[in-house]
Amino acid sequence: MIKRIIRSKVKEVLESLYPEHKDTFFEVEIPKNEAFGDYSTNVALVLKGKVGKSPREIAQSFSEMLSQEENFSKVEIAGPGFINFWIAEEFYRKNLKDLLKKGDEFFKLDLGRGQKVLVEFVSANPTGPLHIGHGRGAAYGDSIARILSQTGFSVVREYYINDQGTQMHTLGKSVYLRAKELVGEKIEFPEDGYQGAYIYDIAKLALERYPNLLSVSEDEAIALCRDLAVEVILEDIRMDLEKFRAHFDSWYSERSLFERGVVARVLRLLEEKGLIYEKDSALWFRAKDFGDEKDRVLRKSTGDYTYFASDIAYHYEKFFERGFDLCVNLWGADHHGYVPRLKSAMKALGVPEEKLRVILIQMVNLLEGTELKSMSTRRGEFVELKELISEVGTDAVRFIFLSRSSDSSLDFDVELTKKQSQENPVYYVQYAHARICSVFAKAEEKGIKPNFLEANLALLQEKEELKLLKLIDSFDDVLESSALQLAPYKITYYLMDLASAFHDYYTKYRIIQDDTELMQARLALCEGVRRVLKHGLELLGVSAPEKM
RNA sequence: GCGCCCGUAGCUCAAUUGGACAGAGCAUUGGACUACGAAUCCAAAGGUUGCAGGUUCGAGUCCUGCCGGGCGCGCCA
CATH class of the missing domain: 1.10.730.10 (Isoleucyl-tRNA Synthetase; Domain 1)
Structure with missing residues (x-):
């Protein structure tokens, strides 16, 4: 609190002594060495180049005015021109x-002054249970939401559900094939199918719920399996997040963007602005004109829309229809190549750059012995978040995730974490x-x-x-x-x-x-x-x- | 090949966004409970901040070039 007081006092003096440089950025900080006071500012050093005086000279004029302030018991000039403050104990x-x-x-x-913020996080595709990599994003996003609400922002926490597209088909097909396998049919499981053991559980459930599953057409059966899988997996995800104390206000369906015509509307808007064109029977967005490496496809020649199309619609709606002043997205770092793409689209739509903040959460790797393994839902290689929570506890897991900056990757030794939980x-x-x-x-x-x-x-x-x-x-x-x-x-x-x-x-x-x-x-x-x-x-x- | 992130004590990470002598935890060693909880405290030891240049009053931080690790680079999601 005193830091802000010092800042405003220094600013006052700056305005009165050098009105022409009143917007100069300066630091107020707690010096590492306590011999340099409780707080310190570099204002004289940053002014040095702008006014024709030595930093110590500048500092001198500042300190004369600042030492009048009642909360300061001592103001001193030191080193190359730092102004050091000692705070009256009474203040504390x-x-x-x-x-x-x-x-x-x-x-x-x-x-925040009441600004509306949307914090979108986790948003794991409903193709499998949450693993500890998602846990990192959940802890981070949830905590950011708490911090922003505490500092005057009006926060909505949202989970974006990718319930559309080919991977959903892959998921449905994986379940369908396992169901066949369970009743003794010989199957060939594709390499790009979901390999995890949980697929069997869902397949079992599918056979119970739809006794004639294997007698209807394959397309129909896969659709049934897909919808059941999404339902079961999402419910599981919800429960994990709840146990992990990561709360969401809103679960937002990608499919609904199509159903409500938002995608179509935004594409029309982009077209009116002359920002899209057709080539090779696909529909392209002029991303390159707005800072991306190249133009990007919105609608494939097959007629299917890309994720990019629904993502533009999703964010367009966030800013222009749902009225958010700021959008914070937490993404896994493996999506970082996607950031300029989305930013280019927002730029094209006239969203100021600072209103979309993408936080990339670096990967969580598994450390087994001395071997590092990356996790993969598709390959079925991951440690489930729920397993970690039940063995180590929500408090300890969250604390580990929240004691590291988001942009350094994390090598997670599960065994060590369990063992050292007391430490x-x-x-x-x-x-x-x-x-x-x-x-x-x-x-x-x-x-x-x-x-x-x-x-x-x-x-x-x-x-x-x-x-x-x-x-x-x-x-x-x-x-x-x-x-x-x-x-x-x-x-x-x-x-x-x-x-x-x-x-x-x-x-x-x-x-x-x-x-x-x-x-x-x-x-x-x-x-x-x-x-x-x-x-x-x-x-x-x-x-x-x-x-x- | 191009782009992004990372490289700091034996290990895991900080360093107030360019500030003054680079700091914590774990691990190691030695000490502290007949008083409010020892899941604690005190002390020791541990460093050419990956390497080489550059920018300036001042660089772990910014720029350039290397080295090493991760991740991206599709009409995939």
């Missing part, structure tokens, strides 16, 4: 009191929360009534206490950058920091003690830490247990 104490007074409101920001950092953070709860339980046992609002926080003088106060204050800065960068792992790292500072404090000082005034101050501090931990964990979709 007031901030804690504020938190205790306001409750949940304290944790809200208004970065997963999630327990470290949860334990800090449980420890605080246990202090309060102990206090209650002794008949002590905490009185947070009356506590004399000036008694919090130890350096460990100040560290906690500072961390509490910086929570919203972390929340802000994690929202702007769509990066939940920033919260994860912050929580580990906060938990660490608390554990350190806890082992050094007693909270419950004879000096009741000091005890009340410390209880108030503990309550502040507890609430931040709880809120932070909630943003990750991880529980904050009172006992472990």
